[in-house]
Amino acid sequence: METTKNPGSVNHRIREGLARIASVMRNEDWSRAKISGLNPTQLAILELLEGRADGLSVKDIAANLGVSQPTATDSIAALERKDLVAKNSDGIDKRSVKVDITTTGRSVLDLAKPDSGAARDAVDALASHEQEDLLITLVKMISHLQQNDAIPIQRMCVSCRYFAPFVHSDAARPHHCHFVDAAFGQREIRVDCREHEIADPAVRAATWTAFNKG
Structure with a gap:
């Protein structure tokens, strides 16, 4: 107990x-x-x-x-x-x-768009850096669930063929999206992107390793 x-x-x-x-x-x-x-x-x-x-x-x-x-x-x-x-x-x-x-x-x-609610307010109550840390933590948890076949592959940046993690020296915008050919930061990591195209398993593994090291 x-x-x-x-x-x-x-x-x-x-x-x-x-x-x-x-x-x-x-x-x-x-x-x-x-x-x-x-x-x-x-x-x-x-x-x-x-x-x-x-x-x-x-x-x-x-x-x-x-x-x-x-x-x-x-x-x-x-x-x-x-x-x-x-x-x-x-x-x-x-x-x-x-x-x-x-x-x-x-x-x-x-x-029925979720424009308000207690859960949204609870996220808004977090400081900016806390929101970013929580987002990345959730991405890591979702990725683990994917790897263990608990859920299907989600349309996240980390499983997309257009995503290149930590390729820029700018700490605020270290990642690159080849779909839009632009740099972006941790706060812009997508959990469900419409332009997502799943990378092949070898590329996904390499991308995930680079993302985690960063």
């Missing part, structure tokens, strides 16, 4: 803290979804599809949200009935179906 003189491990306490934050964010997701007449899973599907110009398969949607395929299928069907998503044949494999967000779906999503 955890006591004042015998606290749980740091690992355990960090996970407890993340669980508390996740609880607040889940409650806020319920509130945002209710405004849109959806449930949190349906809202999450719209948010996932919003930045995917080519759509996603049901399997990919389920994997990204960490839900079963039947759950994803049921939620997609409900969204389709409301004309918020549409199923289209894959341009390469006609037997495969991709799910796309519709114009109506984007309009509904605009109503």
Whole structure:
């Protein structure tokens, strides 16, 4: 049993803290979804599809949200009935179906943008350098989860073929994005970038090593 003189491990306490934050964010997701007449899973599907110009398969949607395929299928069907998503044949494999967000779906999503809330306020309460440190820590945790196949590859800078870490001498802008051909800093590291193109495994490994050394 955890006591004042015998606290749980740091690992355990960090996970407890993340669980508390996740609880607040889940409650806020319920509130945002209710405004849109959806449930949190349906809202999450719209948010996932919003930045995917080519759509996603049901399997990919389920994997990204960490839900079963039947759950994803049921939620997609409900969204389709409301004309918020549409199923289209894959341009390469006609037997495969991709799910796309519709114009109506984007309009509904605009109503549920997380522009305020307790979780946002808690991040804003952190000093600038604390926000930056937290962002990089989260990127490292997400990367570890990816490497252990706990989640799919995310559209982060550190897994993108355009990302070159710590190639500039400017401490404020040490990284380079070859997509826009521009230097940028730690605060601009993306967790979900629309222009992301996954690098091959060898490049991802080398990029991650360079990023960690920096």
